[in-house]
Amino acid sequence: MQVHADYALDQRSTLALRARAAAFISATRTEDLLRAVLWSQDSGMPLLPLGEGSNIVFAGDVDAALLQVDIRGRKLLRKREGCAELRIGAGENWHQLVAWTLEQGYYGLENLALIPGTVGAAPIQNIGAYGVELSRFLRRVHAVDLESGAPMVLDAAQCQLGYRDSVFKHRLRDKVAIHAVELALPLSPDPQLRYPALGQYLEQQGIGTPTPVEVFEAVVAIRSARLPDPAREPNAGSFFKNPVVSRAHAEALRADHPELPVFPAAGDSCKLAAAWLIERCGWKGHREHGVGVHPGHALVLVNYGGNDGAVLLALAEAIRESVAERFGVDLEIEPRIYGGDR
Numbered sequence: 001m002q003v004h005a006d007y008a009l010d011q012r013s014t015l016a017l018r019a020r021a022a023a024f025i026s027a028t029r030t031e032d033l034l035r036a037v038l039w040s041q042d043s044g045m046p047l048l049p050l051g052e053g054s055n056i057v058f059a060g061d062v063d064a065a066l067l068q069v070d071i072r073g074r075k076l077l078r079k080r081e082g083c084a085e086l087r088i089g090a091g092e093n094w095h096q097l098v099a100w101t102l103e104q105g106y107y108g109l110e111n112l113a114l115i116p117g118t119v120g121a122a123p124i125q126n127i128g129a130y131g132v133e134l135s136r137f138l139r140r141v142h143a144v145d146l147e148s149g150a151p152m153v154l155d156a157a158q159c160q161l162g163y164r165d166s167v168f169k170h171r172l173r174d175k176v177a178i179h180a181v182e183l184a185l186p187l188s189p190d191p192q193l194r195y196p197a198l199g200q201y202l203e204q205q206g207i208g209t210p211t212p213v214e215v216f217e218a219v220v221a222i223r224s225a226r227l228p229d230p231a232r233e234p235n236a237g238s239f240f241k242n243p244v245v246s247r248a249h250a251e252a253l254r255a256d257h258p259e260l261p262v263f264p265a266a267g268d269s270c271k272l273a274a275a276w277l278i279e280r281c282g283w284k285g286h287r288e289h290g291v292g293v294h295p296g297h298a299l300v301l302v303n304y305g306g307n308d309g310a311v312l313l314a315l316a317e318a319i320r321e322s323v324a325e326r327f328g329v330d331l332e333i334e335p336r337i338y339g340g341d342r
């Protein structure tokens, strides 16, 4: 295990923001995590776990050691009750895992194709897309406590997965490094086609009863056409969560704006399309100081070369304020923010 001091982070997040970390450690084995904890105890420098940096904003220099979890491995534990139970190393790339599971005849992850990042980060915000969330398949998370080095195993209920949410954003925020994830994937296909864009795309292709591989290919095609590639236009995907409001609030907004997309959510609440609210406030395509809102996707903020996380966050704040003022809705930033004074 090597500790790199004063480490440039420009290449460590898909937003490619300029910042430095006090230290950087890459862990390729579980033992490395324990060594990193001992080093942290000795040096007094806190550890912050990192995957592929696709859901992170570096708002400035980070006064901590970034601990990149690069532990690999894919293992079939058993087949039971119609499911393949797998244990996957946290450093595995998520999309490559999805493709591999389909090759093995393990189904369910096809709607989650092409989501950037690692397997270990997937439970942090309960990744979701095209009507499916990780929570449907997660069995267990294996982690190490970053203060004591103690091993931890959390079952799905203990992970408290919600919409882009989990215990790792609350009680266990920045407190554990996940080194493996267990999934249970059905051995029989059960395509989930409720998401309108997906159903419409398959219909246009003349595919009535798609196989999981056809769903995977459809998701890849839709995402490739719609979402800006971070390699060319550095971004962190959706910058804001879709806000959840009371049904009464949603109905009041709908009365004034009949075209506002509203989706049913848990209990007596509704989810609104954040992209629509942002676009209506005139932000789509807006640019300032080398950052901006993507012209094709109002939820995506792009680093056009400004490279300054604080400037990007100032733009995000201006967007939040205008949406709050016009619609009375609070937008919540989705990516995790590190550095600066955060």
Ligand SMILES: Cc1cc2nc3c(=O)[nH]c(=O)nc-3n(C[C@H](O)[C@H](O)[C@H](O)COP(=O)(O)OP(=O)(O)OC[C@H]3O[C@@H](n4cnc5c(N)ncnc54)[C@H](O)[C@@H]3O)c2cc1C
Pocket (backbone or CB within 6 Å): 014, 048, 049, 050, 051, 052, 053, 054, 055, 056, 069, 090, 115, 116, 117, 118, 119, 120, 121, 122, 124, 125, 126, 127, 128, 129, 176, 177, 178, 179, 227, 228, 229, 230, 235, 236, 237, 238, 336
């Ligand atoms: C173009 C684009 C499209 C996207 N589309 C989607 C989408 O459709 N749905 C969706 O849900 N997300 C989406 N995202 C967000 C992102 O892909 C996910 O949040 C992903 O899980 C982040 O993985 P990562 O390895 O890059 O994590 P990072 O960005 O490196 O880290 C994210 C958070 O997880 C923590 N973390 C990372 N690894 C570990 C670990 N091993 N143990 C403990 N904590 C850890 C970090 O400390 C940080 O708080 C998109 C992002 C981009 C850039």
